Amino acid sequence: MFQYIIRRILIAIPVLFGVTVFTFFVINMAPGNPVDMYVNPSATPQQIALAKEQLGLNDPLWVQYGHWLGQLFQGNLGFSYSTREPVTSMLIERLGPTLLLMGTSLIVAYLIAIPLGILSATRQYSWIDYLTTGFSFLGVSIPHFFLGLGAIYIFASKLELLPTGGMNTLGGTTGFGDTFFHMILPVLVLATGIAGNMVRYVRSSMIDVLGKDYLRTARAKGLRNFIVTNKHALRNALIPIITIIGMDIPLLIGGAVVTEQVFQWPGLGQLTIQSIGSRDYSALMALNLIAAIAVLVSNLLTDVVYSIVDPRIKYE
């Protein structure tokens, strides 16, 4: 198992390398550059040219990339072109809010989706099933920004129950209660999409398992329905779901970018949008690297968890 994990990590290194090369060239192909975005509009062409020269933006792309990679190996993610802060400290500042938002959303989504999926599967073709399937379809198909803006309109503007955005009330208390209050809408928006997706998987996986021979064996023993469903069927139904959780991470990252922007949530997603706007190459490179690592780590974790819960799977 340990060897397997090491091997997977070694395989991940060239993948990450490829991701950074790809990101680097794509970012540089986009029209505009950091200097155009942040210099004073009244700057002369000479000043702009000088600034470009100083930032190394006139070097060939591969030289620029080599420079970035060299710095990375020294643990240096560079400085933001727009705020001149070290990228590392920007990331650290934003990481907490993002993890809080994503983690809570994942937990909320599963707490809703797993019981609903089971209910839907055990009462297949009942009105509960139709209702659940309908809502999950809606949850998956409504875009985050639409749901987010709608939620703000109803709960914040009209009903004035919840704040429109941010993580804390400006100039107000900064306690957990206040943050919780600010989290409700963005978590709801992010969790809706994930839960909608998950309900469908739990339902179909459960329906599949409910037809298995070993459930007939369990019933033939005289076990109660509750035990047959929750002890014998659920475990088996959740195994394929572990893979889905792994697949949810990239979706979650994408959703967080939009949701954070809509709700002005001070996390990595919002930073991504800002950095794209200002063509902040070094921040974007770091953000992409983090996203890629998050995806690879979640895939690896999926496999590890898989082998723990399923005795048939052994990695060498």
Next chain:
Amino acid sequence: MANLLDVNNLQTVFRTDKGEVTSVDEVSFSLKEGETLGIVGESGCGKSVTSLSIMRLLGKGGRVKHGSVKFKDRELTNLSEQEMRNIRGNDISMIFQEPMTSLNPLLTIGNQLMEGIRLHLKLSKKQAKLYAIDMLKKVGIPRAEAIINEYPHALSGGMRQRVMIAMALSCKPNLILADEPTTALDVTIQAQILKLMKKLKNELNTAIILITHDLGVVAEMADKVIVMYAGQVVEEADVYTLFDSPKHPYTKGLIKSIPHLDNDSSERLDSIPGTVPTLQHMPKGCRFHTRCPFATERCINEKPDLLQLKENESHSVRCFLYDSEQLDKDVREEVNS
């Protein structure tokens, strides 16, 4: 002696997309304590549905529409679900065809074995474990103390079927429904499992309904046999009579198709031409007439009843060829009551 099980005029239907289909129709048989009844017939003729009807485990779309199932003088079709659960695994238990898929892959052998023991015998966890180890030893599983902590995938097919047998026997049931218990196993393992079932059955005086499409298995194990075709019983007799003087053209065909050791193995088996009719397109008249070499006009239009033979009242057949040798329907019912 009163019968342990009396199945009378059983009809089981399933709700499907194309409407209601009748899988099992006019099926009657009975079983005494310690007796082994073989049910034979081609795949799809309703053998499994018959046994699942007794256990009331037909699943969502299925139900017993007509008939009665009397077990130890209780009408199973009228029991509450709670009462039925007390019978399942306790008084009647099942062994299934696929030992590979009949055990839960994520639970240990011990866990699955102890569930029924704790539920019905009301033993503590510790006692149940000792009991389970004992059961595994009884069915010839070596290293039972270690196997109890293993998951099913670590065991071979034969070993898993032994676990299933241990599970079925653990609460000392009066009746075991064994649905093709050896079909998925290779020949040597098959012989071992049959021998084990025979030995345990004699020790515990358990009645068995042995479902199979293999007449060889029936000859080996059963006291009496019913032959099913297209959801109905077409012939019933004790095992010697059935092999000695089969009456129904279908039974004759089945017996002729058994491979003989002394035959050249390259010789083609004498199998019955044609295919089993589907439930949606059940022929009128005798259900076998589409494949029967003796079919007449009457067979196409009229339904034959399962009737006893005058010379041997324990031998019944559903075929017009024996009209003159059979008791009348009314007489049979008189004899039964």
